Amino acid sequence: MSTAMNFGTKSFKPRPPDKGAFPLDHFGECSAFKERFMECLRNSDYESSACRQHAKAYLQCRMERRQLMANEPLEKLGFKDLTDDTSEAKSEK
Amino acid sequence: VVPGETALAFYKAKNPTDKPIIGISTYNVIPFEAGQYFNKIQCFCFEEQRLNPQEEVDMPVFFYIDPEFAEDPKMAKVNLITLSYTFFEAKEGQKLPLPGYQ
Secondary structure, X not given: OOOOOOOOOOOOOOOOOOOOEOOOOOOOOOHHHHHHHHXXXXXXXXXXXHHHHHHXXXXXXXXXXXXXXXXXXHHHHOOHHHHHHHHHHHHHO | OOOOOOEEEEEXXXXXXXXXXXEEEEEEEEOHHHHHHEEEEEEOOOOOEEEOOOOEEEEEEEEEXXXXXXXOHHHOOOOOOEEEEEEEEOOOOOXXXXXXXX
């Protein structure tokens, strides 16, 4: 598909993912969360920032079913600002 | 996608045959120079994945673009980065001991 003409520059070395591979969600346990995320993207012109709550919810779904994702604190996954918001909302109530 | 912000993307794969297929995928980033800024936190790649006959699954990729991308003058004109995956068949129908699956 791509024929990168490398003029002597460093070659593209695929790197493995930092936290390893996602096991497949064979039973679609988190499909509902994925659908909500995709719907959010469609509604926000595919702007990723607008749908981070949904992305977070999807990953939380995976973590709750331990075979689908190892438990990680949400801050380490780049959702620190969203976790602060939820705790603020809780204290306002 | 904002450099430095984690993002989620989904691909979908289907096995249209009547036999289970074990596949393994590798990825490519276009433009080539943007590849060094593409960081995968977690994805479905590099490990063999089994798809049962007629099975269709969502394949997520959780990633971020290195914030240094925004500082690189060579990337100034890059508005679109395309991530593509190619699946290769590992061994058709072979039963693999997949950790975590019972």
